[in-house]
Amino acid sequence: MAINKVVANATEATEGIKDGMTLMLGGFGLCGIPENCISEMVKMNVKGLTCISNNAGVDDFGLGLLLQKKQIKKMISSYVGENDEFERQMLSGELEVDLIPQGSLAERCRAGGAGIPAFFTPAGYGTEVAEGKEVRDFNGKPHILESALTADFAIVKAWKGDTAGNLVFKAAARNFNPMMAMAGKITIAEVEELVPEGDLDPNFIHTPGIFVQRIFQGVDYEKRIEQRTVRQKG
Amino acid sequence: MLDKTGIAKRIAQELQDGWYVNLGIGIPTLVANYVPDNITVEFQSENGILGMGPFPYDGEEDADLINAGKQTVTLQPGASVFDSATSFAMIRGNHVQLTVLGAMEVAQNGDIANWKIPGKMVKGMGGAMDLVASAENIIVAMMHTNKKGESKLLPSCSLPLTGVKCVTRIITNLAALEIKDGAFHLLERAPGVSVEEIKAATAGKLVVEGDIPEMIID
Numbered sequence: 001m002a003i004n005k006v007v008a009n010a011t012e013a014t015e016g017i018k019d020g021m022t023l024m025l026g027g028f029g030l031c032g033i034p035e036n037c038i039s040e041m042v043k044m045n046v047k048g049l050t051c052i053s054n055n056a057g058v059d060d061f062g063l064g065l066l067l068q069k070k071q072i073k074k075m076i077s078s079y080v081g082e083n084d085e086f087e088r089q090m091l092s093g094e095l096e097v098d099l100i101p102q103g104s105l106a107e108r109c110r111a112g113g114a115g116i117p118a119f120f121t122p123a124g125y126g127t128e129v130a131e132g133k134e135v136r137d138f139n140g141k142p143h144i145l146e147s148a149l150t151a152d153f154a155i156v157k158a159w160k161g162d163t164a165g166n167l168v169f170k171a172a173a174r175n176f177n178p179m180m181a182m183a184g185k186i187t188i189a190e191v192e193e194l195v196p197e198g199d200l201d202p203n204f205i206h207t208p209g210i211f212v213q214r215i216f217q218g219v220d221y222e223k224r225i226e227q228r229t230v231r232q233k234g
Numbered sequence: 235m236l237d238k239t240g241i242a243k244r245i246a247q248e249l250q251d252g253w254y255v256n257l258g259i260g261i262p263t264l265v266a267n268y269v270p271d272n273i274t275v276e277f278q279s280e281n282g283i284l285g286m287g288p289f290p291y292d293g294e295e296d297a298d299l300i301n302a303g304k305q306t307v308t309l310q311p312g313a314s315v316f317d318s319a320t321s322f323a324m325i326r327g328n329h330v331q332l333t334v335l336g337a338m339e340v341a342q343n344g345d346i347a348n349w350k351i352p353g354k355m356v357k358g359m360g361g362a363m364d365l366v367a368s369a370e371n372i373i374v375a376m377m378h379t380n381k382k383g384e385s386k387l388l389p390s391c392s393l394p395l396t397g398v399k400c401v402t403r404i405i406t407n408l409a410a411l412e413i414k415d416g417a418f419h420l421l422e423r424a425p426g427v428s429v430e431e432i433k434a435a436t437a438g439k440l441v442v443e444g445d446i447p448e449m450i451i452d
Contacts, residue, residue, distance in 0.1 A: 077358060078358050079360035087355075090356060097356075099356070102359070103280075103318075103363075105318075106319040121367075122326065123363045125367060126397065127398075170298045171283075171315050174317050178317045178319075227300070228305075230292040230295060231290070232291070
């Protein structure tokens, strides 16, 4: 029998999240975001959060909900273009923002979870991103030193999960979720479908249960589409 | 002069059989519509897709299947999906043969700026810095001048940089150009555009050698 990670709901899962903590939140745009836990944190009204997330949601969904209530002190992201309130708070100085290249963000989370304190990458060399960072040449090309990221809580969203905390993601909703799951001191996974241990094929697990401390089946997923683009048949 | 579709069609002529290609947001996304019939390329989307297909049919949209521009897309047969770290391993590790992206400014030494206007617009760099830092083959798709009519091909960039000395080719509404030896080299004129018009719209050093052919766009 595997170690059981199941909690009842978002309220139990988010227990211990306090003002001033650093959180990682999976998702790309609104795709693969932990909707249940975000709603719960709006209710909890935790403040002064540092949120590490590729994007900041839109004005009325995703992390935009926490921004509207000024619960976020600092965002660490790569792209924040879809959120007017974010841009307003950033330009007025209310919100601290650390913008970092998307690949560096992913790798910094992975490194944090993998016990690699820092690494060299070519991304950002010669730009503002490189300011204050060590530069070293490898194979005749300059690279900058980037440090690992970890978080008090990592909050991820998966398609399926089992009671042991093993996770399977769907399509492009995987994005940052697996790396962030690795980098949380406590990792919360909310899943669309929670199944008994043994039901998921071990050959097709994306995130092994060791990286997950709490898991629950989410409810009422909206899964909002940001840009609905279609073609016509014929 | 080319419109956005024309720029995309001209860039599609640069594609080669067997390439993996990353297309940025905006004009670059349109390139996928004009892949020549006789070649096979696979499109990589930085959010974790290889083998990205066209937009879904009406009613078949999947919120879990979007591209880097957050638009709903589909998967081609043979596609794969993966996490963001794996996606950028493909990009930084030079497994992607061509990157096409937009820009606000390009300098004659290949510097590119496309992520920030200080005090005005700060959307972030997304994956652009990772893409331009590693790719060997970078095509910029953009208008030759900005909305005020000022050249976007400059001696040096005035905006914060996205990457240094990395752009190899530029396709604009006026011209196709190559960057080498610290200058823009004119390769082709857009239909109906004269060399003089291109010179007038290019603030950086422009090299014009011999007769410059006009583009052939279907």
